[in-house]
Amino acid sequence: MVVRLVVTNGKYAGRELRVRGSRLLIGRAKDCHLRLYDPSVSRHHCGIMVKEESVAVRDLQSRGGTFVNASRVQEQCDLNDGSRLRVGRTEFEVRLHLAAEWSVADGPDRDGCLASSDDTRVIGLGSTDPPKERADPDDGGLDAAW
Numbered sequence: 001m002v003v004r005l006v007v008t009n010g011k012y013a014g015r016e017l018r019v020r021g022s023r024l025l026i027g028r029a030k031d032c033h034l035r036l037y038d039p040s041v042s043r044h045h046c047g048i049m050v051k052e053e054s055v056a057v058r059d060l061q062s063r064g065g066t067f068v069n070a071s072r073v074q075e076q077c078d079l080n081d082g083s084r085l086r087v088g089r090t091e092f093e094v095r096l097h098l099a100a101e102w103s104v105a106d107g108p109d110r111d112g113c114l115a116s117s118d119d120t121r122v123i124g125l126g127s128t129d130p131p132k133e134r135a136d137p138d139d140g141g142l143d144a145a146w
Helices: none
Strands: 002-007 016-019 023-027 046-050 055-059 066-068 076-079 084-087 090-097
Touching: 055 066
Parallel strands: none
Antiparallel strands: 002 016, 002 090, 023 046, 046 055, 055 076, 066 084, 084 090
16 A cells, blocks of 8 residues: 655645555654654654555544544544545645555655655655754644755
8 A cells, every 4th residue: 555645734735745664653752753843743643554455543642632534533543545634733635545556657756755664763754864853933843854
């Protein structure tokens, strides 16, 4: 399964993040794959689990909640192509493709794609540099070197 998260609001609206690997941890902590600097985002806010033919998001007992299509995730929720995922102030559209549907013709990874794997601690988006230590107040809450 090929999973892409498209930012739908704020300064980075339209940016696509490709998720690689079977898990993606989202939160404010340094060990998160995708770090969102936002007071409503918990250190370990939620996780996305990718299986061969399904994708789900699990809320990790976050303070502000994780939302899919405007409904609060109680524990875990399946994600479908076109689902809207909200974590803090950041909103994403989920795009799913079966691996067989995805080809090189669909284009190489571009800057802004997120590569994660089970052994990756933190990824800077669109950069091999480590994420910034402090949030830029104008960046919409995303820790990214875009």
